[in-house]
Amino acid sequence: MSSLDEARVRCPNCGRRVPAMRYCIYCGAQLPSITQPPRFERPQPAEVPPPTPPLVPPPTPVQPSPAAPAGLEGEISSLMSNISTLYTRKVSLFNLFQSGEVSEGIFLKLYNEYCGKLSELLNTRVRRLEDLRRRIEEIDRRLNEVALNIEELNVRYKIGEIDLNTFSQRSERLKVEQRELENILRSARVNLERLEKMLSDKTPSEIRKMENQMRSAYETIKKLVEEGKVSNIVLDSVKVDVEETIALLDSLIIDRKEKERLMKEQLDTLYARYKIGEVTIEEYEKRKKELQEEIDKVWS
Numbered sequence: 001m002s003s004l005d006e007a008r009v010r011c012p013n014c015g016r017r018v019p020a021m022r023y024c025i026y027c028g029a030q031l032p033s034i035t036q037p038p039r040f041e042r043p044q045p046a047e048v049p050p051p052t053p054p055l056v057p058p059p060t061p062v063q064p065s066p067a068a069p070a071g072l073e074g075e076i077s078s079l080m081s082n083i084s085t086l087y088t089r090k091v092s093l094f095n096l097f098q099s100g101e102v103s104e105g106i107f108l109k110l111y112n113e114y115c116g117k118l119s120e121l122l123n124t125r126v127r128r129l130e131d132l133r134r135r136i137e138e139i140d141r142r143l144n145e146v147a148l149n150i151e152e153l154n155v156r157y158k159i160g161e162i163d164l165n166t167f168s169q170r171s172e173r174l175k176v177e178q179r180e181l182e183n184i185l186r187s188a189r190v191n192l193e194r195l196e197k198m199l200s201d202k203t204p205s206e207i208r209k210m211e212n213q214m215r216s217a218y219e220t221i222k223k224l225v226e227e228g229k230v231s232n233i234v235l236d237s238v239k240v241d242v243e244e245t246i247a248l249l250d251s252l253i254i255d256r257k258e259k260e261r262l263m264k265e266q267l268d269t270l271y272a273r274y275k276i277g278e279v280t281i282e283e284y285e286k287r288k289k290e291l292q293e294e295i296d297k298v299w300s
Contacts, residue, residue: 019145021138025181028072028135073187076194079124084199086118090245091210094217098224104234115241125195132192139185146178204253205299211249218242256298263295 007020013029024031090111097107150171157167194200199207224230250257267288274284 019142021142023135023138025139025142026184028131072191073194076128076191079121079128080194080198081201083118083121083125084201086114086121087199087245088210090114090118091214091217094221094242095213098217098220104231108234108237111238129192129195132188132195136185136188136192139181139188143178143181143185146174146181150174150178198248199252203300204256207249207253208256208299211246211253214242214246214249218246259298260295263291263298267291 008017009020009031010016011018011024011027011029011031014024014027016024016026018024018026018031020031022031023029093102093107093110093114096102097104102110153162153167153170153174156162157164162170202210221230221235225232225235270279270284270287270291273279274281279287
């Protein structure tokens with residue numbers, strides 16, 4: 001049997017006939033497994049000879065393709081926005097507590113509530129990442145198959161095994177599928193990138209501010225515990241989560257911190273050169289201004 005006559009199944013979610021893989025190449029839903037031998041599914045060639053049936057569906061299904069990613073994009077956008085909001089609330093709550101504006105009981109109640117919700121959202125994010133990566137893998141594999149099928153079709157036509165009409169119809173069908181798959185793949189990769197970027201709605205300077213506030217509040221609370229003004233229960237309850245949150249915020253801007261450190265080192269070197277008379281006051285002021293502007297851009 002030619003690789004061009006491949007097994008197809010109907011997707012239970014979007015209703016389209018798709019290659020018999022684990023997931024639908026159009027909507028991502030899991031496909032039913034084929035228990036019969038592939039030949040049992042072969043009655044399709046009966047519909048293929050009059051090639052019109054396969055050519056008719058594409059125009060109608062082509063429309064749903066953009067709609068599916070739109071829904072997924074909205075879901076991912078909402079998910080990442082909610083994650084960002086909960087991190088912001090945790091930092092704000094910490095600041096209120098260390099300043100004495102919230103009691104221990106209310107602080108722990110709200111903090112645990114935010115942590116619980118955040119944990120659920122982060123688990124959802126992990127599942128979405130796994131699903132998208134798996135789907136991208138499936139689409140990549142299918143694209144390779146389609147490319148090979150197109151190449152094989154060309155060879156069969158050139159050696160006279162199939163006529164021009166059959167070649168044109170099958171080739172067009174494969175190319176339509178190829179274009180659709182490429183569009184879906186692009187959309188899936190964009191969504192994957194959005195999921196991978198934590199707190200992408202915040203500027204680097206906002207993330208740095210959140211980290212500094214969290215560190216400062218955490219240190220203050222530890223001192224309050226030492227002074228006996230706050231119970232150990234509070235610190236023990238939040239210690240692991242706070243340190244993980246600070247580590248996350250730090251990881252998101254660590255490259256920018258390194259750039260800033262190197263530029264400040266240049267400023268210190270420049271000042272030393274000025275003090276020993278290697279550069280003039282005018283040269284010093286000019287280069288200092290340039291370096292300061294570069295530092296500001298790091299956090300913009």
